[in-house]
Amino acid sequence: MSLAVPANANLATERPTFVTHLECSLTGERYPADQLHGLSRAGRPSLVRYDLAAVRAALGRDTLEARPTDLWRWRELLPVRNLASIVSLGEIETPLVPIPLSGGASVLVKDEGRLPTGSFKARGLVMAVAMARELGVTRIAMPTNGTAGAALAAYATRAGIETVVFCPDDTPEINVREIALQGARVYRVNGLIDECGALVGKGAAQGLWFDFSTLKEPYRIEGKKTMGLELAAQLGWRLPRAIFYPTGGGTGLIGMWKAFDELEQIGWIGPERPKMFAVQASGCAPIVKAFEDGVEHAERWENAHTIAAGIRVPKAVGDFLILRAVRESGGRALAVDDDEILAATEDCAKRDGLLMCPEGGATLAAYRNALTEGLVQADDEVVLFNCATGLKYPMPPANDRIDKDAPVDLAKL
Numbered sequence: 001m002s003l004a005v006p007a008n009a010n011l012a013t014e015r016p017t018f019v020t021h022l023e024c025s026l027t028g029e030r031y032p033a034d035q036l037h038g039l040s041r042a043g044r045p046s047l048v049r050y051d052l053a054a055v056r057a058a059l060g061r062d063t064l065e066a067r068p069t070d071l072w073r074w075r076e077l078l079p080v081r082n083l084a085s086i087v088s089l090g091e092i093e094t095p096l097v098p099i100p101l102s103g104g105a106s107v108l109v110k111d112e113g114r115l116p117t118g119s120f121k122a123r124g125l126v127m128a129v130a131m132a133r134e135l136g137v138t139r140i141a142m143p144t145n146g147t148a149g150a151a152l153a154a155y156a157t158r159a160g161i162e163t164v165v166f167c168p169d170d171t172p173e174i175n176v177r178e179i180a181l182q183g184a185r186v187y188r189v190n191g192l193i194d195e196c197g198a199l200v201g202k203g204a205a206q207g208l209w210f211d212f213s214t215l216k217e218p219y220r221i222e223g224k225k226t227m228g229l230e231l232a233a234q235l236g237w238r239l240p241r242a243i244f245y246p247t248g249g250g251t252g253l254i255g256m257w258k259a260f261d262e263l264e265q266i267g268w269i270g271p272e273r274p275k276m277f278a279v280q281a282s283g284c285a286p287i288v289k290a291f292e293d294g295v296e297h298a299e300r301w302e303n304a305h306t307i308a309a310g311i312r313v314p315k316a317v318g319d320f321l322i323l324r325a326v327r328e329s330g331g332r333a334l335a336v337d338d339d340e341i342l343a344a345t346e347d348c349a350k351r352d353g354l355l356m357c358p359e360g361g362a363t364l365a366a367y368r369n370a371l372t373e374g375l376v377q378a379d380d381e382v383v384l385f386n387c388a389t390g391l392k393y394p395m396p397p398a399n400d401r402i403d404k405d406a407p408v409d410l411a412k413l
C-alpha cells in the first residue's frame with residue numbers, strides 16, 4: 001500500500017495533511033488552504049475539506065486502533081500541518097458513562113468534563129490555536145459564556161499568543177477568574193454573547209486582533225468533530241440510535257455530523273445515522289423555534305435567559321447547518337425549562353453519582369421528555385453530551401454543621 005502524499009507537503013518539519021481546500025458552507029465557494037480565513041464571502045462558516053480517498057488509502061482502522069486513544073490519533077482527518085504548532089494539555093478520549101438510575105439502561109453520557117479546562121471547548125480551541133499559530137496569528141479576541149474563553153486562554157497563553165476575552169457580566173464567576181488566571185485579558189460586558197461578539201468584530205475590522213468567535217474561524221469545528229469520530233470508535237464502528245446535544249452555536253453538532261460523513265467516505269461506518277436532538281433552554285430557543293416554523297434560518301431570540309450559560313446563544317451564525325443536520329437525521333430541536341434542567345442535574349448526581357453541568361442536565365431532561373412523547377424508545381441506545389464539568393457551576397448550598405465540643409448523636413447523622 002503506498003502512502004498518498006498530497007502535493008502541498010514540503011518541509012521536513014511539516015507533515016502532509018490531507019486538506020485540499022476550504023469551502024463556504026452556504027454557497028460551496030472554494031478557498032485555498034494554508035491561508036488565514038474567517039467567514040466566507042457570503043458571511044457564513046467555512047468548512048475544511050479533505051482528500052478522503054487518499055485518507056482511505058493511507059489509514060486503516062487497525063493502524064488507528066493501535067494508536068494512543070487521544071485526540072491526535074485522528075490526525076489524518078485534522079488540519080494541523082506542523083506538529084510543532086500543537087500545544088497539548090492532554091486531550092484525552094472522554095468516557096461513555098452509563099446512568100442507569102436517572103437515565104435508563106440504554107443511556108450513556110459522554111462526559112466531556114474530563115478534558116483540559118474542564119470542557120469540550122478544549123477540543124475546538126486546541127485545534128484553532130494550533131492553526132492560528134501555524135498561520136502566524138499573534139493576537140486573538142473572543143466572546144464567550146465562559147468555557148470557550150477558559151480553553152482559549154489556556155492554549156493561546158501556552159502558545160505565546162495574546163488573548164482578549166469578552167463575556168456577559170453574569171458569566172459564572174469561576175469561569176471569568178479561570179480565564180484571567182490563565183493569562184487572558186478578560187472583560188465583563190453589559191450584554192449577551194452576540195453583543196460581546198459585536199465588540200470582537202469591531203476590533204477585528206480595525207486590525208487589532210483575529211476573531212475567534214464560534215464558527216467565524218474554520219478550525220474549532222474540526223476539533224469538535226473528534227467527538228463524532230471518537231464515539232464511532234468507542235461503540236465499535238457503529239453509532240447510537242440518538243444523540244442529545246446541548247446546542248448554543250452548534251459547533252459540536254455540526255462537527256459530529258461532518259465526522260459521520262467523513263467516516264462513511266473513508267469506509268469505516270455505513271450510511272446509518274443517529275437521530276440528532278438539538279437541546280436548548282426554553283428561555284433561549286432560537287433553533288427550536290426555527291425548527292418548528294420549518295425555516296432554514298433562526299431569528300435572534302430576545303431577552304435570552306437560562307441557568308445553562310453555555311447554551312445561552314440568541315443568534316447562531318451556523319443556524320442553517322444545525323437545522324439541516326437535525327432534519328436530515330430525523331431528529332428534533334427540543335426546549336427544556338430551567339427547573340427541568342435543575343431537577344435532571346440533581347437526579348443524576350444523587351442517583352448515579354455523575355455531576356453534570358446544567359447544559360448536560362438539559363440533555364437528560366430533553367431525553368426524558370422525548371421518551372414520554374415517543375420520539376425515542378426506552379431500549380434505544382442514546383448518548384447524552386455533558387460538555388463541561390459540573391464543578392464549574394454554582395451548586396446548591398450544604399450547611400449542616402456539628403459542634404465537636406457538644407454531645408453528638410452520631411447514630412442520627
Ligand SMILES: *Cc1c(COP(=O)(O)O)cnc(C)c1O
Binds near residue numbers: 147248253360
Ligand atoms: C459551548 C457549550 C455548549 C454549546 O456548544 P456548541 O457546540 O457551541 O453549541 C454546551 N454546553 C457547554 C457546557 C458549553 O460550554
